[in-house]
Amino acid sequence: MPQDIQTDVAIIGAGTAGLFAMKQVRMAGKSVTMIDPGPLGTTCARVGCMPSKVALHAAHLWHQRQEMAEYGTQGIEQLSLDRDKAWARVSAMRDRFAGKTEENARKAMGENLLEGPARFVEPTVLEVELPGGERQVVRAQAVVIANGSRPVVPEWLEPMSDRVVTTDTLFDVKHIPDSVGVLGLGAIGLEMGLALSRLGVRVVGSDIARLPAGISDPELGQRVIEQFSAEFPLWLGESAELSKEEDGILMKTSQGQEKVDMILASLGRRPNTDTLNLAEAGFELDDKGQLRFDPATQQVQDFPVFVAGDVNGHRPLQHEAGDEGTIAGFNAARGITRFRRRTPLSIAFTHPDIAVIGERLEDMDPDEIVTGSADGSGNGRSVILGAQSNLIHLHADAKTGRLRGASLMATHGEHLAHLLAWAIQRGETAQDLLAMPFYHPVVEEILPDALQDIVSRLPETHDLPKGFRREE
Numbered sequence: 362m363p364q365d366i367q368t369d370v371a372i373i374g375a376g377t378a379g380l381f382a383m384k385q386v387r388m389a390g391k392s393v394t395m396i397d398p399g400p401l402g403t404t405c406a407r408v409g410c411m412p413s414k415v416a417l418h419a420a421h422l423w424h425q426r427q428e429m430a431e432y433g434t435q436g437i438e439q440l441s442l443d444r445d446k447a448w449a450r451v452s453a454m455r456d457r458f459a460g461k462t463e464e465n466a467r468k469a470m471g472e473n474l475l476e477g478p479a480r481f482v483e484p485t486v487l488e489v490e491l492p493g494g495e496r497q498v499v500r501a502q503a504v505v506i507a508n509g510s511r512p513v514v515p516e517w518l519e520p521m522s523d524r525v526v527t528t529d530t531l532f533d534v535k536h537i538p539d540s541v542g543v544l545g546l547g548a549i550g551l552e553m554g555l556a557l558s559r560l561g562v563r564v565v566g567s568d569i570a571r572l573p574a575g576i577s578d579p580e581l582g583q584r585v586i587e588q589f590s591a592e593f594p595l596w597l598g599e600s601a602e603l604s605k606e607e608d609g610i611l612m613k614t615s616q617g618q619e620k621v622d623m624i625l626a627s628l629g630r631r632p633n634t635d636t637l638n639l640a641e642a643g644f645e646l647d648d649k650g651q652l653r654f655d656p657a658t659q660q661v662q663d664f665p666v667f668v669a670g671d672v673n674g675h676r677p678l679q680h681e682a683g684d685e686g687t688i689a690g691f692n693a694a695r696g697i698t699r700f701r702r703r704t705p706l707s708i709a710f711t712h713p714d715i716a717v718i719g720e721r722l723e724d725m726d727p728d729e730i731v732t733g734s735a736d737g738s739g740n741g742r743s744v745i746l747g748a749q750s751n752l753i754h755l756h757a758d759a760k761t762g763r764l765r766g767a768s769l770m771a772t773h774g775e776h777l778a779h780l781l782a783w784a785i786q787r788g789e790t791a792q793d794l795l796a797m798p799f800y801h802p803v804v805e806e807i808l809p810d811a812l813q814d815i816v817s818r819l820p821e822t823h824d825l826p827k828g829f830r831r832e833e
C-alpha cells in the first residue's frame with residue numbers, strides 16, 4: 362500500500378463542480394488532490410449540455426426545410442437526410458468539446474490527479490482504488506464532494522437492456538433506428554425526443570407526470586403539450602407498460618401503443634452519493650439517502666466537508682455546478698463564508714424554448730401575487746416566426762409589483778429568460794421594467810404586454826401613462 366497522501370483539500374470528482382472548486386483552492390495557495398476514475402471531460406461536455414444542443418441544432422436545420430418550402434424554395438421533396446451521418450457529426454462535435462475539456466482539465470490537474478474512485482473512511486480520510494487495484498489513502502484538511510449523478514435505469518428495464526439507451530450512451534450510437542420510445546419527458550426527454558423526431562425518427566414519448574418538462578404552471582403546461590404533441594405523441598399521466606418482442610419493444614398506455622426499436626430512458630438522474638460509503642464514515646443522511654448541507658456555504662453538517670454540483674441534488678444544472686464548486690472550494694480552502702445564490706434559471710432548448718425563472722408558481726402564495734400573461738399571437742415577430750402559441754407568465758408581488766418568478770414557452774426564450782432572471786435578481790418591479798426601451802419588432806415586445814397586465818392590477822400609484830416617468 363502506498364504511503365498516505367496528506368493534502369489541504371481533496372476533491373472527489375473532476376467534473377464542472379470539482380474543477381471550479383480546484384481553481385479556488387489553488388487561488389488560496391493550498392495543496393489539492395483531485396480524485397476521479399474517469400471518463401474525464403465533464404458530464405456537460407461529454408454526454409450532457411453540449412452534445413444535446415448539437416443534436417437539437419442538427420434537427421433544427423433539417424426541420425426548417427418545411428417552412429422554406431412555404432416561402433417558395435423548390436425541390437425540398439428531393440432532399441434526403443443521412444441520419445447516421447448527421448449523428449456522426451453530433452458525436453464528432455461532442456468529441457471536440459469533451460476532448461478539449463479533458464485536455465484542459467488534465468493540464469490544470471497535472472500530478473495532482475488520482476485516477477480511481479474515492480470512498481470515505483472518515484469525514485476527512487478517503488480511500489482511492491488506483492488503476493492497478495492498489496488502495497491509496499488520502500488524508501485531507503477539507504474535502505469537496507463533487508462526484509455528480511448518473512441516469513436512473515430501473516431494474517424493470519433490465520430484460521430489454523440491449524434496446525435501452527440513456528444519454529450516457531446515446532451520443533455513441535452509430536445507427537439511429539427508425540423508431541424510439543422516450544421514457545420520461547423531463548428536460549432531457551423532451552429535448553432529445555424533439556431532436557430525434559425532427560431528424561425523421563418515429564418518436565413516442567411517455568411520462569407518469571401530467572405535464573412535461575417539469576412544468577407546474579397548468580396553462581403553460583397545456584400550451585407545451587399542444588405545441589409538441591403536434592410533433593410526436595406525448596402519453597402523459599400514466600406509466601407505460603413495456604414488453605420485449607423479437608423485433609422491438611412494445612410500449613403501451615391507455616392512450617395508445619407503439620412498437621419501437623429503441624428506448625431512451627430519460628427518467629431523471631440520481632446523485633452518486635451511494636458510491637461513497639457515507640453513512641459508515643459518519644455522515645448523517647436524510648430519508649432519501651442524501652447529505653444534509655447548507656446551500657449558502659455548501660457545507661455538510663459541521664464537517665470541513667462541502668458538497669457541490671449534481672451530487673447534492675439541489676439545482677442540477679451546469680452553471681449551478683460551477684457556482685457550487687466555487688463556493689465549496691473557496692470555503693474548503695479559506696473557512697466559511699455565506700454566499701448569496703443567483704436567481705434560479707432553467708431553460709429547455711426545445712424551440713420554442715421552455716423556461717422557468719425565479720420562484721416557482723407552486724412555492725408562492727396565490728393571494729400574494731398577481732400574474733401577467735402575454736401571448737405570441739399578439740406579438741408581430743412571433744407571428745412571423747410561426748410562434749403564435751408562445752406564452753409567457755410573469756408573477757409579481759401583489760402590493761409592490763416586484764417581479765418574483767416567470768415561466769414561458771417562447772421562440773428565443775433562452776434570451777427572454779435571461780432578461781427576466783436578471784430583472785428578478787435585481788429586484789425590479791413591473792412598473793420599472795415597463796419604463797425600459799423595447800425595439801420593434803422583436804420577441805421581447807411580449808414582455809411589455811405581460812407587464813402591462815400586472816401593472817393594471819396593482820393599486821394605482823400615479824396617473825401618467827404606464828411605462829412613463831416624470832423627468833426628475
Ligand SMILES: Cc1cc2nc3c(=O)[nH]c(=O)nc-3n(C[C@H](O)[C@H](O)[C@H](O)COP(=O)(O)OP(=O)(O)OC[C@H]3O[C@@H](n4cnc5c(N)ncnc54)[C@H](O)[C@@H]3O)c2cc1C
Pocket residue numbers: 373374375376377378379396397398399400401402403404405408409410411413477478479480507508509510528549633636637669670671672676677678679680682
Ligand atoms: C443530456 C443532458 C443535457 C443537459 N443539458 C444541460 C443544459 O443544457 N444546461 C445545463 O445547465 N445543464 C444541463 N445538464 C446538466 C449538467 O450537465 C449537470 O448539471 C452538470 O454537468 C453537473 O456537473 P457536476 O460537476 O456536478 O458533475 P460531473 O460533470 O458529472 O462530474 C462528476 C465527476 O465525478 C466523477 N466521479 C463519479 N464517482 C466518483 C467517485 N466515487 N470518486 C471520484 N470521482 C467520481 C465522474 O467521473 C465525473 O468526472 C444536462 C445533463 C444531461 C445529462
Ligand SMILES: NC(=O)c1ccc[n+]([C@@H]2O[C@H](COP(=O)([O-])OP(=O)(O)OC[C@H]3O[C@@H](n4cnc5c(N)ncnc54)[C@H](O)[C@@H]3O)[C@@H](O)[C@H]2O)c1
Pocket residue numbers: 544545546547548549550552567568569570573574575600601627628629630676677678707708709710
Ligand atoms: N436544458 C437544460 O437545462 C437541461 C437539459 C437536460 C437536462 N438538464 C438537467 O438534467 C436533469 C435530469 O434531466 P431529466 O430530464 O432526466 O430528469 P427530470 O427529473 O427532469 O425528468 C424525469 C422525468 O421522468 C419522469 N418519470 C420518472 N419515472 C417515470 C416512469 N416510471 N415512467 C415514466 N416517466 C417517469 C418524471 O415524471 C420526469 O418528468 C434535469 O433535472 C436538469 O437539471 C437540463
